Amino acid sequence: MALSQSFEITVVGGGLGGLTAALSLRHQGLRVTVLEQAAELGEVGAGIQTAPNASRILMGLGLRRRLEAIRTEPQDQVRRRWQDGSIIGLTPLGQHVKETFNAPYWHYHRADLHQIILDACSDPEGPGPAVRIRTGSRVTAIDRSDPQRPVAVTEDGTRYAGDVLIGADGVRSQVRDLIGAEDTLVFSGDMAFRTLIPGDLLRADPATRFLFDRFQSTIWYGPGRHLVHYLIRGGESLNVVGCVPCTDEVAEQWSTTAPAQQLVDAYEGWDDRVPAMLSKAKADVTCFALYYRRPDPVWVDGRVALLGDACHAMLPYQAQGASQAMEDAAVLAEELAGVTVTGVEDALQRYVRRRAKHAGMVQQASLRNKTFYRHPDGPEQQARDAALATSFDGESDVSYDWLWSGSPLDSAGQEQFAYRHHR
Numbered sequence: 001m002a003l004s005q006s007f008e009i010t011v012v013g014g015g016l017g018g019l020t021a022a023l024s025l026r027h028q029g030l031r032v033t034v035l036e037q038a039a040e041l042g043e044v045g046a047g048i049q050t051a052p053n054a055s056r057i058l059m060g061l062g063l064r065r066r067l068e069a070i071r072t073e074p075q076d077q078v079r080r081r082w083q084d085g086s087i088i089g090l091t092p093l094g095q096h097v098k099e100t101f102n103a104p105y106w107h108y109h110r111a112d113l114h115q116i117i118l119d120a121c122s123d124p125e126g127p128g129p130a131v132r133i134r135t136g137s138r139v140t141a142i143d144r145s146d147p148q149r150p151v152a153v154t155e156d157g158t159r160y161a162g163d164v165l166i167g168a169d170g171v172r173s174q175v176r177d178l179i180g181a182e183d184t185l186v187f188s189g190d191m192a193f194r195t196l197i198p199g200d201l202l203r204a205d206p207a208t209r210f211l212f213d214r215f216q217s218t219i220w221y222g223p224g225r226h227l228v229h230y231l232i233r234g235g236e237s238l239n240v241v242g243c244v245p246c247t248d249e250v251a252e253q254w255s256t257t258a259p260a261q262q263l264v265d266a267y268e269g270w271d272d273r274v275p276a277m278l279s280k281a282k283a284d285v286t287c288f289a290l291y292y293r294r295p296d297p298v299w300v301d302g303r304v305a306l307l308g309d310a311c312h313a314m315l316p317y318q319a320q321g322a323s324q325a326m327e328d329a330a331v332l333a334e335e336l337a338g339v340t341v342t343g344v345e346d347a348l349q350r351y352v353r354r355r356a357k358h359a360g361m362v363q364q365a366s367l368r369n370k371t372f373y374r375h376p377d378g379p380e381q382q383a384r385d386a387a388l389a390t391s392f393d394g395e396s397d398v399s400y401d402w403l404w405s406g407s408p409l410d411s412a413g414q415e416q417f418a419y420r421h422h423r
């Protein structure tokens with residue numbers, strides 16, 4: 001581990017991407033300050049999955065034991081047909097992915113995952129200098145009058161100078177705008193309903209008890225819409241994401257809440273198990289318009305670089321947005337660890353070269369799944385289902401082998417967890 005570098009990095013945004021970057025940089029001995037606009041750090045009340053490409057990075061950061069305490073492990077990814085719930089295709093997860101990819105496929109509550117990474121950033125016992133975290137710090141300007149020392153300026157005028165500035169400030173990145181990068185944001189025409197359904201209600205109903213027979217990551221394919229669900233916190237809640245055409249109201253507001261009945265109604269006519277599940281959503285559900293960014297290789301300007309949704313926001317149709325941000329974090333840290341302060345700009349260029357094409361392919365594949373998951377019943381749907389019946393891959397065209405292997409890393413911490421040999 002390179003502990004000799006001590007230049008300073010400012011990360012704007014304390015989401016999963018920004019914090020994973022901060023932790024990865026800390027592990028390389030770099031001094032990091034995270035500026036987060038929210039008064040408190042945290043994540044929304046929803047689930048998240050990390051496929052092996054992301055789990056490997058988190059475990060390489062020494063988080064394995066802590067992740068094992070909060071994760072739920074699905075045994076398969078299953079694709080079901082909308083009308084009768086019949087299984088179109090199945091990808092083994094569980095032990096199979098650990099042995100094949102040397103890293104697990106896990107589910108979590110987002111808040112639990114975020115907290116673990118945050119704790120590791122600030123842990124005084126951890127390797128490298130503890131990350132400085134400043135909440136209530138909304139960055140509104142960047143002063144680059146000294147191009148070697150970009151300064152992030154927060155709303156209240158506080159100035160944070162560093163040798164590198166990373167914009168990990170999400171899909172509507174301010175840093176992106178401040179460096180004059182192109183506006184690549186596209187509205188997909190879709191919205192996502194999101195809710196957590198109490199596990200005890202699902203267990204109590206014979207129509208939904210099947211969810212606990214075998215923990216799975218499930219995608220229901222239907223005409224013009226699809227539905228994703230999986231259990232988190234060991235079955236305490238079912239995380240549900242319903243992706244459907246966007247209503248005008250949600251498109252206008254970007255993000256809002258709706259009565260749970262709207263979610264049930266969105267899947268009218270689907271297999272009985274779907275309304276049985278969805279009608280158990282107790283509170284209002286959240287709904288938000290889904291935007292993505294067009295792939296674009298301009299992630300860097302001088303000593304300012306973008307990371308995560310700020311540069312490659314994608315539809316959540318491969319569950320890869322945060323995972324790709326974690327890959328960014330790992331590559332960025334490797335590149336910055338290998339240089340002295342005079343080599344920073346070249347290191348940032350190498351970061352983009354190693355990541356932009358890869359992330360762009362995942363963005364495109366996620367977009368193609370919008371069509372692939374949702375063929376109306378007919379010849380294309382039949383051809384898709386026939387192909388999925390004999391394949392472990394559930395995606396339109398990128399293979400899980402490619403996706404879950406992740407961007408090649410120099411260090412990767414591969415031996416640290418060695419699932420292939422010890423489990």
Ligand SMILES: Cc1cc2nc3c(=O)[nH]c(=O)nc-3n(C[C@H](O)[C@H](O)[C@H](O)COP(=O)(O)OP(=O)(O)OC[C@H]3O[C@@H](n4cnc5c(N)ncnc54)[C@H](O)[C@@H]3O)c2cc1C
Pocket residue numbers: 012013014015016017018019035036037038047048049050137138139140168169170171173174175192194241307308309310314316319320321322323324325
């Ligand atoms: C329904 C749904 C399901 C998903 N499921 C998965 C999944 O299973 N697996 C997966 O890998 N990905 C998934 N994703 C994608 C994933 O949630 C995102 O890609 C990921 O959270 C992006 O992380 P980020 O850190 O880049 O951005 P964000 O999480 O958006 O974080 C940006 C942070 O920057 C802060 N910020 C913004 N502007 C400023 C500013 N000016 N100054 C200071 N701070 C600022 C924000 O407050 C925020 O905390 C899903 C997405 C959706 C919508």
